[in-house]
Amino acid sequence: MSNKLIDLQHITKAFDGNVVLDDLNLYIRENEFLTLLGPSGCGKTTTLRIMGGFETPDQGRVIFDGADITSLAPNKRQLNTVFQKYALFTHMTVADNIAFGLRIRKKTDAYIKDKIKYALKLVNLEGFENRTPDSLSGGQQQRIAIARAIVNEPKVLLLDEPLGALDLKLRQDMQYELIRLKNELGITFIYVTHDQEEALTMSDTIVVMNQGYIQQIGTPEDIYNEPQNAFVADFIGDSNIVNGMMIQDKLVEIFGVKYDCVDTGFGTNKPVDVVIRPEDVELISLPEDAQQGSEEYQNIVSRIMQFNHGFFEGTVSHIIFKGMHYEMEVQARGFEWLVLSTRMFPVGTRVLMSVDPFNIQIMHKPESEDEKAVSMDPEA
Amino acid sequence: MKKKWRIWLDGPYLIWTAAFIIIPLLMIVYFGLTDKTGAFTWSNILQMGTPERLKALFLSLLLSLIATAICLLMAYPLALILNNMKAGATGFITTIFIIPMWMNSLLRILAWQTLLERNGVINQLLGMMHLPKLYIINTPYAIALGMIYDFLPFMLLPIYNALQKIDVNVVNAAYDLGANRFQTFWKVIFPLSLPGVISGITMVFVPALTTFVISDFLGGSKVLLIGNVIEQQFTQVGNWNVGSGLSLVLMIFILISMAIMQHYDKDTGESTTTL
Numbered sequence: 001m002s003n004k005l006i007d008l009q010h011i012t013k014a015f016d017g018n019v020v021l022d023d024l025n026l027y028i029r030e031n032e033f034l035t036l037l038g039p040s041g042c043g044k045t046t047t048l049r050i051m052g053g054f055e056t057p058d059q060g061r062v063i064f065d066g067a068d069i070t071s072l073a074p075n076k077r078q079l080n081t082v083f084q085k086y087a088l089f090t091h092m093t094v095a096d097n098i099a100f101g102l103r104i105r106k107k108t109d110a111y112i113k114d115k116i117k118y119a120l121k122l123v124n125l126e127g128f129e130n131r132t133p134d135s136l137s138g139g140q141q142q143r144i145a146i147a148r149a150i151v152n153e154p155k156v157l158l159l160d161e162p163l164g165a166l167d168l169k170l171r172q173d174m175q176y177e178l179i180r181l182k183n184e185l186g187i188t189f190i191y192v193t194h195d196q197e198e199a200l201t202m203s204d205t206i207v208v209m210n211q212g213y214i215q216q217i218g219t220p221e222d223i224y225n226e227p228q229n230a231f232v233a234d235f236i237g238d239s240n241i242v243n244g245m246m247i248q249d250k251l252v253e254i255f256g257v258k259y260d261c262v263d264t265g266f267g268t269n270k271p272v273d274v275v276i277r278p279e280d281v282e283l284i285s286l287p288e289d290a291q292q293g294s295e296e297y298q299n300i301v302s303r304i305m306q307f308n309h310g311f312f313e314g315t316v317s318h319i320i321f322k323g324m325h326y327e328m329e330v331q332a333r334g335f336e337w338l339v340l341s342t343r344m345f346p347v348g349t350r351v352l353m354s355v356d357p358f359n360i361q362i363m364h365k366p367e368s369e370d371e372k373a374v375s376m377d378p379e380a
Numbered sequence: 381m382k383k384k385w386r387i388w389l390d391g392p393y394l395i396w397t398a399a400f401i402i403i404p405l406l407m408i409v410y411f412g413l414t415d416k417t418g419a420f421t422w423s424n425i426l427q428m429g430t431p432e433r434l435k436a437l438f439l440s441l442l443l444s445l446i447a448t449a450i451c452l453l454m455a456y457p458l459a460l461i462l463n464n465m466k467a468g469a470t471g472f473i474t475t476i477f478i479i480p481m482w483m484n485s486l487l488r489i490l491a492w493q494t495l496l497e498r499n500g501v502i503n504q505l506l507g508m509m510h511l512p513k514l515y516i517i518n519t520p521y522a523i524a525l526g527m528i529y530d531f532l533p534f535m536l537l538p539i540y541n542a543l544q545k546i547d548v549n550v551v552n553a554a555y556d557l558g559a560n561r562f563q564t565f566w567k568v569i570f571p572l573s574l575p576g577v578i579s580g581i582t583m584v585f586v587p588a589l590t591t592f593v594i595s596d597f598l599g600g601s602k603v604l605l606i607g608n609v610i611e612q613q614f615t616q617v618g619n620w621n622v623g624s625g626l627s628l629v630l631m632i633f634i635l636i637s638m639a640i641m642q643h644y645d646k647d648t649g650e651s652t653t654t655l
Contacts, residue, residue, distance in 0.1 A: 052552075074552070075557075075560055083549040087547055087552070089553075091572055091574075100554070101557035104559050105558060
C-alpha cells in the first residue's frame with residue numbers, strides 16, 4: 001500500500017449533455033483492492049471505462065504510474081479488464097482465448113503454453129484447454145475471462161460487475177476466489193459493483209458514488225460504521241435515518257427525547273440527520289398492564305437509564321423471521337423503526353427502545369436536495 | 381391424446397411438403413432418368429456434355445461467382461459502416477437498400493435494360509457529355525451487373541445481422557488485450573460475422589447460378605446461361621426429359637457448393653447461420 005498507481009484528476013464526463021462524472025478526484029494505490037460502489041447511473045462504470053481507455057474524459061487527466069494516459073488507446077495500456085457477461089471469444093477454444101493477448105505480443109509458443117497451464121490452474125479449471133466457451137457454465141466462463149486477462153501480467157485488473165450474472169451461492173464462492181487470486185497475483189484490483197455486501201466482503205477500500213460524485217472513501221468498516229451522510233448510511237446496509245436536533249456537543253434530541261451521543265463539533269441547536277443501525281436498537285418489553293408512572297414501569301426505565309439516556313415507548317407492528325435474527329418494525333413517535341434482534345417480540349408487544357450513545361451517528365443535514373450529491377474531499 | 385391434435389398441426393405442412401416439394405422433386409428425378417417411352421436412361425444427364433451446354437454451365441458458374449464476390453466486397457464494408465452508425469441513421473440507410481426489393485424483380489431488370497440499351501438513358505447522358513458510350517447490353521457484363529444489383533440486399537442483410545449480434549464488449553476485450561484495429565477485425569469481428577457471410581454467399585450464389593430472367597433481358601439471345609438452356613427445353617423444345625436431366629446436373633453443382641460452404645462454416649465454430 002504505497003504510492004499512487006492510478007491518479008484520476010478533475011475528471012468530468014457528460015453523455016449527450018447529461019453529466020455523469022463531475023470533477024471526480026480519486027487515486028488508487030499499488031496492490032489495493034478498491035471497489036467503486038453505487039446505484040446504477042452513479043458513474044462507477046464510466047469511471048472504470050475511463051481507466052480502461054474505452055471512454056475519454058471531457059476534462060481532467062488520468063495518470064498511470066506517473067505518466068499521463070488520458071488519451072492513450074486501450075490496447076496500449078498496462079491494465080486489463082474483466083467485462084460484464086464475460087465477453088469471451090466464442091469462436092475460439094478456451095486455450096485460444098487465454099492466448100489471445102500473448103499471441104498479439106508475439107510470445108513464443110512454449111511461453112504461451114506454460115502461461116495457459118498456469119492461468120487455468122490459478123482459476124481451478126485445469127484441463128479445459130480445448131473446450132469452447134459455449135460449453136462452460138457462467139462461473140467457469142467468468143474464470144476464463146479472468147484467466148484471459150491475468151496472463152498478460154497487467155499491473156491493474158479492472159472488473160466490471162463480473163459476478164452480476166451468477167447466482168447467489170456461486171457469487172459468494174467467487175468472492176473468496178477473487179480475494180485469493182488478488183493475494184496470489186499481488187496486483188491492484190479495481191472492482192465495480194452495486195452490491196454492497198460484495199463490496200464489504202472483498203475490498204481494502206470502498207468508494208461510494210452517487211450521481212457522479214464520490215460520497216465517501218474508506219475501509220469497509222469505516223463506511224459501515226461511520227457513514228458520512230444519509231446516502232451512504234442508506235445505501236450500505238439498513239438504517240433508520242431520522243431528523244434530529246443537536247442540542248450541544250454529545251447531546252441530540254430525536255422526536256422530543258434527548259439522547260446522549262459521542263459526536264461533537266456540530267454547534268448548538270443545529271438540525272442534523274441521525275442514523276441508527278437496526279441491530280443497534282435495544283428493546284425491552286413492557287408488561288401489558290404496566291402504566292406509565294407505575295412502579296413497575298419506573299423500574300424498567302431506571303434500568304435503561306443506567307446505561308443509556310433517553311428512550312421511546314413503541315409497539316411492535318410487524319415481525320419476520322430471518323434465520324439468524326428477527327426483523328421487526330416498531331411504531332414509535334410516528335416513525336417506523338427497523339429493528340433487528342435475536343429475541344422475538346410478538347406483534348403488539350409494547351417495548352421501550354434505547355440506543356447506546358456510541359451507536360448514534362450524527363450527520364450534517366444537506367442544505368438542499370441537490371447537496372445530497374455534493375462531493376466530499378477524498379482526503380477528509 | 382397429444383398425438384391426435386398434433387396431426388392437425390403437422391398435417392397441413394406434411395401435405396404441403398409432399399405436394400409442392402417432394403412430388404415435384406421426384407418427378408424431376410423420374411423425367412431426368414427416363415426417355416420418352418419411360419425406360420431408364422442416363423442420356424438426359426449426358427446431354428450436358430455438348431460443347432454449347434458446357435459453355436453455358438461454365439459461364440453461369442463464372443458469372444455467379446463473380447457476382448457473389450463483388451456483392452461480398454460491396455456489402456461487407458457497407459454492413460460494417462451501418463453497424464458503427466447510430467440506430468436512427470442505420471434504419472434509414474438499410475431501408476434505402478431494401479426499397480428496391482419491394483419492387484418486382486422483373487421490373488428492376490427491365491429498368492436496367494432500358495438504362496443500358498444502345499440508345500438507352502445512360503448512353504444518351506454520356507453522349508450529351510461527349511464521353512465514350514457504353515456498349516455492354518447483351519454481353520456477360522450486363523448480366524453480371526444485373527445479378528449484383530438484384531442480389532446485393534441478400535448479401536447485405538445477413539452480414540449486417542451477424543455484425544449486430546457481436547457484443548460490443550467482445551470487441552472491447554480484443555482492444556483491451558492489446559490488439560490494434562486491424563488485428564481486432566481479422567481475429568474477432570470477421571470470424572464472428574462468418575455465419576452471416578456464408579448465408580449471404582448462399583443467398584446470392586444459388587439464385588445467380590439458376591437465373592434465366594436476368595440473362596434473358598440483359599443478355600439478349602446472344603448470351604446463354606444454363607438457366608436459359610434448361611428453360612428452353614421446357615418452353616421451346618418441349619423435351620421435359622432433357623430439361624429435367626440438366627436440372628439434376630445443376631442441382632448437383634449447387635449441392636456441392638453448399639457442402640463446401642457448410643464445411644467452412646463448421647471450421648469457424650458452432651455458430652448457426654442466420655436466415
